[in-house]
Amino acid sequence: MKLSIYPFAILFLLFASCSGDDDVFDPRIQNPGNGNGACSFGGDWLIPRSNVFDGGPGCDGIPSLDNARFADQLSINFLTENSLLLAADDGLGKVKLYPHNILDWHEIINDEVDNQALAIVYCPLTGTGIGWDRTFGGETTSFGVSGLLYNTNIIPYDRKTGSNWSQQRMECVNGERAGETPATTNLVEVRWKDVSELFPNATVVSEQTGLSRNYTAYPYGDYRTNDNSIIFPIDTPDDRLPNKERVMGVIIDGEAKAYRFGSFSPNGWSLINDTFAGRELLVVGSQNPETMAVFDRELPDGTLLDLRLIDTDNTEFLTDQEGNVWDIFGRHLRGPRFGQRLNTPTAMMGYWFSWGTFYPGLEVFGE
Structure with a gap:
């Protein structure tokens, strides 16, 4: 381009x-x-x-x-x-x-x-x-x-x-x-x-x-x-995607991976379980509302959470196999993991061209 x-x-x-x-x-x-x-x-x-x-x-x-x-x-x-x-x-x-x-x-x-x-x-x-x-x-x-x-x-x-x-x-x-x-x-x-x-x-x-x-x-x-x-x-220009497409870039140990809105449901939330830079991630997103977030699925004690959406409440956002409930920021709301929160690798939205030039050759999920 x-x-x-x-x-x-x-x-x-x-x-x-x-x-x-x-x-x-x-x-x-x-x-x-x-x-x-x-x-x-x-x-x-x-x-x-x-x-x-x-x-x-x-x-x-x-x-x-x-x-x-x-x-x-x-x-x-x-x-x-x-x-x-x-x-x-x-x-x-x-x-x-x-x-x-x-x-x-x-x-x-x-x-x-x-x-x-x-x-x-x-x-x-x-x-x-x-x-x-x-x-x-x-x-x-x-x-x-x-x-x-x-x-x-x-x-x-x-x-x-x-x-x-x-x-x-x-x-x-x-x-x-x-x-x-x-x-x-x-x-x-x-x-x-x-x-x-x-x-x-x-x-x-x-x-x-x-x-x-x-x-x-x-x-x-x-x-x-x-x-x-x-x-x-x-x-480093990268023409794999349109320059001004908004993507979420996740940064771990100096490497980045991009996630696109097109990977998620056009209406309502959906989840992606992914592995990047040796970490098990949950990426949650939607085209409507147009929002994305990312969390580590593995807790500090080694427990790998099976995170699922709660469809009925926008405050109580995710639940897991232990009965914990988490909000969209990863804050614990109720359940046995009182006082804990989901770790979030560094991530932010941005225009594609910027991710392509700062992290040349970065992987794009689903591409």
């Missing part, structure tokens, strides 16, 4: 090459701001520095949200039925929702989730969103948007050390913490039309951010649906 970079981005790429720098202007930002954060770009990189592009807005030119306000669902009027949101488990019976409409403009939300300092890290250009623990070595930091991109994917920086992290590589790639990996929390991606059924009591990040942004508008034109539009260069 032929890829194209937006024409006005090409002009700035040419200008950058003439100036002897690999910085490029990023056409995706309408109001880039002053970029006055405390980033540091020097020193050694674990990725080729020549493949790290400056998006243009500067450090913190895209402002993270550090004091997000939440509202009940009835108060939200800036989302449409097909708007995507990221759901986080905020403790038993509580869920927080982070709309793409907000994240498209801010990319990072530093928050407290289930008594954990968590950064919601989202890249609009790769469609990937995940939670990162903000505590390292006993010290809590926050993450900001560095303005840099690798394989057209966000490079957040931590404000404690100024180190730069690759989101989809899941690793610090430059700075004092180079080589470290963040502890991750998987988020469940869901459409707004399905929220009231799946998460009836969830609260939602409000559009009252204190910043002047049009959260009803998508700032990147037809980027979400145009397979030929990739704004910045990528290392």
